Amino acid sequence: MKWINVTLAAALLAVAGGGVAVADTSDKRIALSNNYAGNSWRQAMLRSWESVTGQAVTDGVVAAADAFTTAENQVTEQAAQIQNLILEGYDAIVLNAASPEGLNGAVKEACDAGITVVSFDGVVTEPCAWRIAVDFKQMGKDEVLYLAEKLPDGGNLLEIRGLAGVFVDDEISAGIHEGVAENPQFNIVGSVHGDWAQDVAQKAVAGILPSLPDIVGVVTQGGDGYGAAQAIKAAGRDMPVIIMGNRHDELTWWKEQKDANGYETMSVSIAPGVSTLAFWVAQMILSGQDVPKDLTVPFLRIDQDNLEENLANTEAGGVANTLYSAEDAASVVAEAKAM
Amino acid sequence: MPAAVKQILERPWIWVYIAAIAVWGATMVFTQGQGGGDLLTAALAFATFSVIVALGQMMVITLGPGNVDLSIPATMTLAGTVATKVMDTQDSMILVGFLLALAVGLGVGLFNYGLIRLLQIPPIIATLSSSFLFQSAAIWYNRGLRIKPPPQLADIATRDVLGLPLLAAAVILLAVIVHVVLHRTTYGRAVTAVGQNTRAAALAGINVDRVRFQTYVFCAVLAAVNGFFFSAFSGGAALNMGQAYLLNSIAVVVIGGTSVAGGFANVPGLWAAAMFLFLVEAMLNTFGLGAGIRLVLTGLIIVGVIIAAGGQKTER
Numbered sequence: 001m002k003w004i005n006v007t008l009a010a011a012l013l014a015v016a017g018g019g020v021a022v023a024d025t026s027d028k029r030i031a032l033s034n035n036y037a038g039n040s041w042r043q044a045m046l047r048s049w050e051s052v053t054g055q056a057v058t059d060g061v062v063a064a065a066d067a068f069t070t071a072e073n074q075v076t077e078q079a080a081q082i083q084n085l086i087l088e089g090y091d092a093i094v095l096n097a098a099s100p101e102g103l104n105g106a107v108k109e110a111c112d113a114g115i116t117v118v119s120f121d122g123v124v125t126e127p128c129a130w131r132i133a134v135d136f137k138q139m140g141k142d143e144v145l146y147l148a149e150k151l152p153d154g155g156n157l158l159e160i161r162g163l164a165g166v167f168v169d170d171e172i173s174a175g176i177h178e179g180v181a182e183n184p185q186f187n188i189v190g191s192v193h194g195d196w197a198q199d200v201a202q203k204a205v206a207g208i209l210p211s212l213p214d215i216v217g218v219v220t221q222g223g224d225g226y227g228a229a230q231a232i233k234a235a236g237r238d239m240p241v242i243i244m245g246n247r248h249d250e251l252t253w254w255k256e257q258k259d260a261n262g263y264e265t266m267s268v269s270i271a272p273g274v275s276t277l278a279f280w281v282a283q284m285i286l287s288g289q290d291v292p293k294d295l296t297v298p299f300l301r302i303d304q305d306n307l308e309e310n311l312a313n314t315e316a317g318g319v320a321n322t323l324y325s326a327e328d329a330a331s332v333v334a335e336a337k338a339m
Numbered sequence: 340m341p342a343a344v345k346q347i348l349e350r351p352w353i354w355v356y357i358a359a360i361a362v363w364g365a366t367m368v369f370t371q372g373q374g375g376g377d378l379l380t381a382a383l384a385f386a387t388f389s390v391i392v393a394l395g396q397m398m399v400i401t402l403g404p405g406n407v408d409l410s411i412p413a414t415m416t417l418a419g420t421v422a423t424k425v426m427d428t429q430d431s432m433i434l435v436g437f438l439l440a441l442a443v444g445l446g447v448g449l450f451n452y453g454l455i456r457l458l459q460i461p462p463i464i465a466t467l468s469s470s471f472l473f474q475s476a477a478i479w480y481n482r483g484l485r486i487k488p489p490p491q492l493a494d495i496a497t498r499d500v501l502g503l504p505l506l507a508a509a510v511i512l513l514a515v516i517v518h519v520v521l522h523r524t525t526y527g528r529a530v531t532a533v534g535q536n537t538r539a540a541a542l543a544g545i546n547v548d549r550v551r552f553q554t555y556v557f558c559a560v561l562a563a564v565n566g567f568f569f570s571a572f573s574g575g576a577a578l579n580m581g582q583a584y585l586l587n588s589i590a591v592v593v594i595g596g597t598s599v600a601g602g603f604a605n606v607p608g609l610w611a612a613a614m615f616l617f618l619v620e621a622m623l624n625t626f627g628l629g630a631g632i633r634l635v636l637t638g639l640i641i642v643g644v645i646i647a648a649g650g651q652k653t654e655r
Contacts, residue, residue: 164630192624199573199580206381207621210374211366230574234384234497235377249485249575317485 023288028091029064030282032275033081035098035122036073040318044272045096045121052276052323061326062283075102082106085115092116092282094275097124116285120278120297121270130285132278132295132332134270136168139299140175140219143243144183146266147217150241154185155216158208158240160194160201160228162221169193169221176219189213194224198249201227209235218242222269225250245269246300246320251311264304271300271322280329292336298328351596352608354648358640359615366622376502378621383507384499386613388572390510391565392584393591393609394517395558399462400592402551403534403601408558410451410466411588412581413473415566418443419576420477422567423486430491437567444563447473448556455555456548462555478578485575496571506568511610518606530554534601590616594641596648615644 032049036042046067053065068085070077075098083106085093093110097103097119104126110117111128120132147157159176162169180186190208194201201224209231218228222245229242239257244250244267257263274297285291300322302310314320347353363382367375392411399408418440426436447469454465488496498505521527529550532540541547565584570576593599594615595608619640623633 161630164634190624191627193630197579197582198577199569200583202573203385203583203617204620204624206385207378207617208624210377210381211370211621211625212374226574235381253574 023286025062025283025286026060028062028283028286029066029089030062030092030094030279030286031085031088031090032065032067032279033078033085033093033095033097034067034069035078035096037069041272044315044318044321045275048273048321048323049275049279052273053279056279056283062286065279070098073098075099079103079106082110086110086113090115092118092286094278094282095119095122095124095129096275097122100125116282118278118282118285120274127293130281130291130293130295132274132281132297134297136171137175137178139268140172140177140221141179142175142268142299142301143219143266144176144179144186146243147186147219147241148179148183150264151216152185154183154187156187156189156213157217157219158205158212158215158228159188159191160205160218160220160224161191162193162196162224164193172221186217188219189215194220194227196221196223198223198227198230200224202231203227205231206234209237214238215240220245223247223250225267226253229253239263241265243267244302246271246302246310246314248311248314248316248318248320251302251307251314251320255307255311258304258307266304267302267307267310267320268299269319270297272319273321273323277324277329277332280324280326281333283326284329284333289333290337291333295332295336298332350607351648352605352611355594355596355608355611355615355644358644358647359611359618362615362618362622362640366618366625369622369625378618380499380502380504382614382617382621384497384504384572385617386610387504387507387510388565388569389584389587389591389613389616390514390609391568392562392588393595393613394514394606395561396588397592397595397597397604397606397609398517398521398530398554399558400589400597400599401530401534401601401604402554403537406462406534406551406601407589408451408466408555408562409463409585410447410470410473410559411562411565412583412585413470413477414444414447414559414562415569415581415584416576416578417447417473417477417480417566418563419566419570419580420481420578423488423570423576424481426489426492428487428489430489433489433492436489436492440563440567441560444560445556447563448559451559452552452555456552474578481576485577487575488571492571493574496568506572514606514610521604521606526550526553531602531604534598534603536602587616590641594644 049067056062057065068081070081078098086109093115095117103124107117107124107126107129117129119129123131123133161173180188190212192204192208194204205228217240220243225242225244226249232239242265244254244265246267246269300320310320396408399406421443422436422440425439426432451466451469454460454469455462496506529545532545533547533550537547591609591612595612596605619637623636
């Protein structure tokens with residue numbers, strides 16, 4: 001009986017300890033090195049960092065978590081910034097990098113100085129650093145999978161791409177085309193570049209729409225859904241299922257349509273709060289846990305039933321956000337280990 | 340060749356009309372005639388906004404070398420932002436919003452010319468730096484929030500009658516008025532004269548300062564009006580809504596047959612050029628070409644049209 005009690009207590013301790021620091025990190029200092037702050041996504045990213053890490057410092061999980069942003073979005077400037085952070089003796093640097101390769105020298109210096117480097121969003125290729133990357137290809141594919149489920153009969157799709165020549169645009173588009181290849185009931189009949197901007201997308205869609213047959217769905221990359229809706233409405237066509245990208249104007253439009261006629265779609269993008277995920281991963285590494293070098297950011301997906309909740313949490317003109325906890329980080333790490 | 344036909348072919352803008360029709364025709368061949376009318380309606384709707392700002396930009400460019408207004412996008416954004424926020428989706432506030440947009444345009448024009456005249460800053464730098472101020476003012480005023488236009492205004496901005504958008508009809512009328520002003524009034528002739536030779540114009544008794552002042556204000560007011568209607572058309576003002584109209588306004592002016600060096604303006608060409616630019620993009624999208632090839636072809640087609648139009652001019 002006594003033995004059982006002891007085992008039970010140990011098991012309970014293990015459960016309670018899961019995801020929380022193994023070794024004490026209360027004297028560790030973590031820095032955020034950020035290359036750019038000039039849009040609403042980055043602003044939300046920095047605010048997320050502030051709120052989550054501020055609480056962590058108050059709770060004594062870490063000693064400090066300071067954010068530093070370079071003014072000019074320049075590789076040289078950020079490299080100098082990282083060198084400063086090394087000299088200031090931080091234990092870990094969480095990094096949103098201006099370039100995948102350009103900062104490798106500075107990152108290597110940091111690693112050699114015994115500093116843990118966790119890059120996210122803008123990841124670095126230097127092997128000593130951790131990477132929390134976005135699987136944009138899967139994001140594109142998920143859009144088609146959703147449509148396949150919702151529209152089993154298939155039909156014609158219009159694809160709105162992002163900014164031509166940018167890596168992200170190629171990846172999402174590749175995922176969409178892969179999804180269509182696996183679901184041959186769908187057929188992409190037109191493709192335009194909307195530059196992730198509402199007005200550009202509206203104009204491009206208005207231009208191609210007259211030449212298109214009926215379309216059942218619009219696959220997008222975010223920021224362009226509302227513009228597509230405006231153009232399709234102006235052309236007097238039946239509203240197809242337009243995949244949204246978590247922007248406030250897109251979610252607002254969706255909510256209006258949902259209330260008016262039960263319109264159904266889904267919305268997917270990356271939450272700016274991914275900076276807080278990177279923070280907890282850095283904290284896990286500092287606490288001595290085994291964390292694989294390559295991790296994947298979970299998407300923030302909004303569906304019909306949690307639209308209202310997400311819309312309420314999205315500030316006007318911004319992007320839907322979520323803050324990550326230590327448990328979220330632990331499950332992302334566990335997922336990467338399982339692969 | 341009959342003299343009348345020859346005379347028409349000598350107009351620098353006729354080639355742009357021919358090019359626009361050819362591009363539309365090529366699209367129709369590809370789609371086997373489907374959606375021809377709808378495509379023209381869409382082209383008219385979007386060309387409207389290009390023409391409004393291009394009318395102002397054309398007058399400024401006609402003032403002579405160095406004259407260009409780079410603050411058009413920021414002026415659009417500021418006017419659209421202020422107007423939609425004050426109207427706050429109330430139909431009863433539409434007139435107030437419009438008057439406010441006009442006031443913003445007036446203020447921007449005064450400020451721009453103040454920099455140019457009083458501080459002796461070259462127009463390119465003056466309007467570029469003022470555009471930062473206007474853009475910041477728009478951000479400060481509204482933090483990037485998108486407020487919907489009043490329903491009646493949105494309806495007016497997006498409605499068409501038998502395929503002709505209401506706004507397009509109004510702006511065609513506006514273009515006719517500007518054409519008459521340019522060729523039949525003292526002010527219009529003075530703009531051209533200043534552009535051809537400022538010193539000669541001054542010696543001939545033209546008040547050069549006043550003409551330039553009026554022109555910069557005219558351009559800013561049109562940009563503000565464009566911001567007002569464009570935010571109504573696209574479902575609200577956004578911080579980057581004017582971005583596409585900086586190079587677009589200059590391209591429409593130049594492709595439309597106005598001289599970049601100033602002193603020669605061309606109103607009929609503006610509509611053709613604006614339609615042409617929209618139709619080229621629509622055509623290449625319809626053909627389903629990759630982004631790289633699309634950009635290359637857009638460049639080549641524009642160069643081709645300018646050469647065709649320019650070649651006619653030198654024969655004279």
